[in-house]
Amino acid sequence: MTIAPRELLRAMFDAAVDAASPSLRIPAHLPPPPKGRTIVVGAGKASASMAKALEENWAGPLSGLIVTRDHHSVPCNRIEIVEAAHPVPDARGLKAAERIRAMVQGLGPDDLVLALISGGGSALLTLPAPGLTLEDKQAVNAALLRSGASIGEMNVVRKHLSAIKGGRLAAAAYPAQVITLVISDVPGDDPGLIASGPTIADPSTFADAAAVLQKYDITEPKSVIDHLRRAQEETPKVDDARLATARTTTIATPQLSLEAAAEVARKAGFTPLILGNALEGEARDVGRVMAGITRQTVEWAQPVRPPAVLLSGGETTVTIKGNGRGGRNVEFLLSLALELNGLPNVFALAADTDGVDGAEEIAGAIATPDTLARAAALGIDARASLANNDGHGFFEALNDQVITGPTRTNVNDFRAILITAVNQGTAKRPQ
Known part of the structure; x- marks a missing residue:
C-alpha cells in the first residue's frame, strides 16, 4: 500500500509520541x-x-x-x-x-x-x-x-x-x-x-x-x-x-521514540537512518547541516539509499534577533527548506513531542519540495522570515503547521526528512 509523504511523516511523529506515553x-x-x-x-x-x-x-x-x-x-x-x-x-x-x-x-x-x-x-x-x-x-x-x-x-x-x-x-x-x-x-x-x-x-x-x-x-x-x-x-x-x-x-527517551518512528518507516517500505537523538546547536545551523546530508542521500544514495528517511532528535536553540514568533523546530525546517531550494523528492517534518514549539501552541510544521514556491506565490520572502525568526508565521501562511494540542509527554524534538527517490542525473558518481 502506498502512503502519501505527508501522511507517512505524521504517522512517524505520532508513533514517536505514542512510544513515550x-x-x-x-x-x-x-x-x-x-x-x-x-x-x-x-x-x-x-x-x-x-x-x-x-x-x-x-x-x-x-x-x-x-x-x-x-x-x-x-x-x-x-x-x-x-x-x-x-x-x-x-x-x-x-x-x-x-x-x-x-x-x-x-x-x-x-x-x-x-x-x-x-x-x-x-x-x-x-x-x-x-x-x-x-x-x-x-x-x-x-x-x-x-x-x-x-x-x-x-x-x-x-x-x-x-x-x-x-x-x-x-x-x-x-x-x-x-x-x-x-x-x-x-x-x-x-x-x-x-x-x-x-x-x-x-x-x-x-x-x-x-x-x-x-x-x-x-x-x-x-x-x-x-x-x-x-x-x-x-x-x-x-x-x-x-x-x-x-x-x-x-x-x-528520545531514542525509544525515534526507534518507534523507524519501525513505521520500515513497514511503509522506507529505510530509516537515525542520525542522532541528542543533536544540539542553533536551529538554523542544524538545518543547513541536515540539508547537506539530505543532498548526499538524494544525489549519491549515501549514507542510505532512497526511499529512506533521516531521523534525529535533541534540542536545538534559537537566538532571537528578529521580532517574529520564534520556534526552534520551525526555524530548523525553514532553514532546511532554504538550503534544499526545492530539491525534488524531499519532504520533512520537525516538531516538538510535547506539542509546543517555543511559546506557540503549535508542535511544528511540514516542508515539501514546493514550500518556497508556494510561499513566493503568496508574496512571502522565506529568507526574510528566517532572518526575523518567524518560522511560525511562515508555515501558518502555507497551512503547513503540525497541531496536536497537549500530548502530555515530552521526549524533545522530532525531525524526519523523507526522501522518496534518488534524483537521477543531478550528479555523476566518481569513477
Whole structure:
C-alpha cells in the first residue's frame, strides 16, 4: 500500500509520541508499596499523565501533588493536579513548589516518595533560594530563553537559584526512600538536567552558574549576581548522605521514540537512518547541516539509499534577533527548506513531542519540495522570515503547521526528512 509523504511523516511523529506515553511506560517501573506512606510529587509537561498512569496501576494508598503546564492536566482521584505557567514561572508554580517541599518533610525510613519528573519541570517547580524573589527568577529565566543558552546551561543556573532543584527536594525528604521516574527531554538523557534534577545529586557549582550568566552577558538582577557570588549552601553532591536512599529510573527517551518512528518507516517500505537523538546547536545551523546530508542521500544514495528517511532528535536553540514568533523546530525546517531550494523528492517534518514549539501552541510544521514556491506565490520572502525568526508565521501562511494540542509527554524534538527517490542525473558518481 502506498502512503502519501505527508501522511507517512505524521504517522512517524505520532508513533514517536505514542512510544513515550506514560500509560505505556509507567506500569513496568513501579516499585512495591512501602510499609509506610506513599507520597507522589512531581513536575513537568508529562507529570499529570504520569500521575494518572500511576494511580491506575498502584495497589496501595497514596496521596500527593503534581504541577504541570497550563492545559496539560488530567483528572486524578488521589493525586492533586495543579497548573502553572511555562516557560516563564509564575506564582502558581511557586505555591505548588512550597507545598511539594512541605509534603516530603517529616517522613520516616518506611515511607516512600515517588517523584514523577518530565521536561518543563524547571519552570513549573519554582522555589527561589533564600534572599531571592519570584521576580528575580522570572527575569533570569526570560533572559536565558532569549540568549540562546543550551538547556544544560540554563539548568545549571536554575539549580543555584532554587531551594528545591539540584537534589534539594530529595534532601528534604530524607530519610524516606525517594524513587524518581523520569521522561527524558534532554540530549544525553542526564536525569540531573531534566526539570533541573530536584532529586538528583548535582555536580555543578555556584561558579559554573555565574560563568553561564557571564557568557551571555546577563548582569541583572543584581540580587541574583550577588547570590551566586556569595555561593552559600551548595547543592547536594553525589556523596551527600541525604541522597543515599534515592534512586532514579528513566522510563522514556528520545531514542525509544525515534526507534518507534523507524519501525513505521520500515513497514511503509522506507529505510530509516537515525542520525542522532541528542543533536544540539542553533536551529538554523542544524538545518543547513541536515540539508547537506539530505543532498548526499538524494544525489549519491549515501549514507542510505532512497526511499529512506533521516531521523534525529535533541534540542536545538534559537537566538532571537528578529521580532517574529520564534520556534526552534520551525526555524530548523525553514532553514532546511532554504538550503534544499526545492530539491525534488524531499519532504520533512520537525516538531516538538510535547506539542509546543517555543511559546506557540503549535508542535511544528511540514516542508515539501514546493514550500518556497508556494510561499513566493503568496508574496512571502522565506529568507526574510528566517532572518526575523518567524518560522511560525511562515508555515501558518502555507497551512503547513503540525497541531496536536497537549500530548502530555515530552521526549524533545522530532525531525524526519523523507526522501522518496534518488534524483537521477543531478550528479555523476566518481569513477
